[in-house]
Amino acid sequence: MSRVYRLSTPLSGDEVRRLEAGDTVYLSGLVFTARDAAHRRIIEILESGGELPFPTRGLAVYHAGPVARRRGDGGWEILAAGPTTSARMEPVEPDFIRLTGVRMVIGKGGMGPGTAEACRRYGAVYAVFTGGAAVLAAQAVEKVEAVYWLEELGMAEAVWLLRVRDFGPLTVVIDTWGRNLYDEVMARVRERLEELLGGTGDSGRGS
Amino acid sequence: MAGLEGRLRGFFVELIRVAVTRLPRDVYEALERALEAEDSPVARRQLEAMLENARLAARLGRPLCQDTGTPLFYLRVGDGFPLRSRLYDVAAEAVREATRAVPLRPNAVDPLRGVNSGDNTGRYVPWVEVELVPGDGLEAVFVAKGGGSEAPTRLAMALPLRGLRAVRETVLRAVAEAGPKPCPPFVVGVGIAAGGDQALALAKRAALLRPLGSRHPDPEAARLEEELLEEVNRLGLGPHGFGGRVTALGLHIEYGFRHPATYAVGVVFSCWALRRASGVFGPDGSWRITSEHI
Numbered sequence: 001m002s003r004v005y006r007l008s009t010p011l012s013g014d015e016v017r018r019l020e021a022g023d024t025v026y027l028s029g030l031v032f033t034a035r036d037a038a039h040r041r042i043i044e045i046l047e048s049g050g051e052l053p054f055p056t057r058g059l060a061v062y063h064a065g066p067v068a069r070r071r072g073d074g075g076w077e078i079l080a081a082g083p084t085t086s087a088r089m090e091p092v093e094p095d096f097i098r099l100t101g102v103r104m105v106i107g108k109g110g111m112g113p114g115t116a117e118a119c120r121r122y123g124a125v126y127a128v129f130t131g132g133a134a135v136l137a138a139q140a141v142e143k144v145e146a147v148y149w150l151e152e153l154g155m156a157e158a159v160w161l162l163r164v165r166d167f168g169p170l171t172v173v174i175d176t177w178g179r180n181l182y183d184e185v186m187a188r189v190r191e192r193l194e195e196l197l198g199g200t201g202d203s204g205r206g207s
Numbered sequence: 208m209a210g211l212e213g214r215l216r217g218f219f220v221e222l223i224r225v226a227v228t229r230l231p232r233d234v235y236e237a238l239e240r241a242l243e244a245e246d247s248p249v250a251r252r253q254l255e256a257m258l259e260n261a262r263l264a265a266r267l268g269r270p271l272c273q274d275t276g277t278p279l280f281y282l283r284v285g286d287g288f289p290l291r292s293r294l295y296d297v298a299a300e301a302v303r304e305a306t307r308a309v310p311l312r313p314n315a316v317d318p319l320r321g322v323n324s325g326d327n328t329g330r331y332v333p334w335v336e337v338e339l340v341p342g343d344g345l346e347a348v349f350v351a352k353g354g355g356s357e358a359p360t361r362l363a364m365a366l367p368l369r370g371l372r373a374v375r376e377t378v379l380r381a382v383a384e385a386g387p388k389p390c391p392p393f394v395v396g397v398g399i400a401a402g403g404d405q406a407l408a409l410a411k412r413a414a415l416l417r418p419l420g421s422r423h424p425d426p427e428a429a430r431l432e433e434e435l436l437e438e439v440n441r442l443g444l445g446p447h448g449f450g451g452r453v454t455a456l457g458l459h460i461e462y463g464f465r466h467p468a469t470y471a472v473g474v475v476f477s478c479w480a481l482r483r484a485s486g487v488f489g490p491d492g493s494w495r496i497t498s499e500h501i
Contacts, residue, residue, distance in 0.1 A: 008270040022249060022449075024249065024252055025247070062480055064273075065273065067270070067273055079269055079270075079310075080273040082272055082273045082274070085388070108387075110387060128445055128447070130257060131390040132260070132271065132353075132478060133257060133259075133276075134260070134264075134270065134271065135258055135263040135270075135271065138269070156312075169256055171252070171253075171447075171449060182386070182387060185445070185450045186383075186448075187451070188443055189442050190383060192299040192441060196438055196442070197376055197379060
């Protein structure tokens, strides 16, 4: 396990199904950011039969609220763009994956069974970028292609369409085969916890 | 006096800038040692990303993490220091200035109205703890405390009968429940005291202020630190929760005497991006940063 892939968006179903929990990916191409408010808005538009002003099919959605600065020429520069906690998006992520056709969800901290089922059914993976590594993430952004809904949602919640190069390391946590790496690690941690607390009884230092 | 106040504000702004953009050398070196200890490629890649991010942030002068945290000031103030009652206002002014100049992400939210103040200040923000000491100068530590690592904070009001057994169980359970959320490898601070507030205040100081690699001067506390650190790492959570040998970079205990009927145990985490800087300020307005950073 733990192979390293360099992939480009748009991702195909075959490319994504090859990935397994524990693999590392460096991603190039188009990625768009979306947090809570953007998730809600994207789902509302697509469910009512509307069209989004940006592409989503085969791309990656990044749970992140970047710190961006306007350059002299009117374009944007991303200063810091680490991942935000993904669990907040868990209730709506299955609908989001179904409606947008994204092949990769990127964030931190892990996601739940709803997202895992959507990944299996629609051919997508959930991958984690190192939390706190905000400058490293910003360095992988080659170009800000566009920003959407900036006025209404503000800098952190707006959708930033980014062209990235070798964005990573992304670690695949949920694959299309039903594996969830965090669930596996946490199950082992809980086992060791019970061994430590139960196996030897008290530490012998309390008396 | 106005000139002195301006110099103090400038000192605080620089402390904030250094803390937020440059990882302390002890933390960077602890991450390097963790990289030497890990053999799983997934764990190693996490640590390499953290180290590279720290180098980039220092070189470019940018915040290490987009969550620039809650601003905390720990001040040791001389009896004769001239600006004693102005410290709180000057700290808040410095945070406002740093929010624009560094920049910091605005993180101060009114809990009743849900409104973000926009400048990282508000009721009790920045948090300022003052300790009075002899002399006429000031020693300051600034810490930016991230939200993700604050959420798994734990307090146990343990049975005095269980004593140190309760400390051990509280710490190990807190780590297991926290999982990847506080961005491991983290620093674990443990506080033991009479009251819950005291235990948590001591735990926070233990996590944030103690240099990594230091041991408590009390040999019994020092031995407990070593044992608990070893056990926390045996849980196998590993860098960023992907499994591995290094879950915690350090574990520090601070204790105060308890009450016969109480045994309060607090656990506070710092993420790997432990952002602290310290410095000294003299009554004549001269100052320097004393902490070492990459």
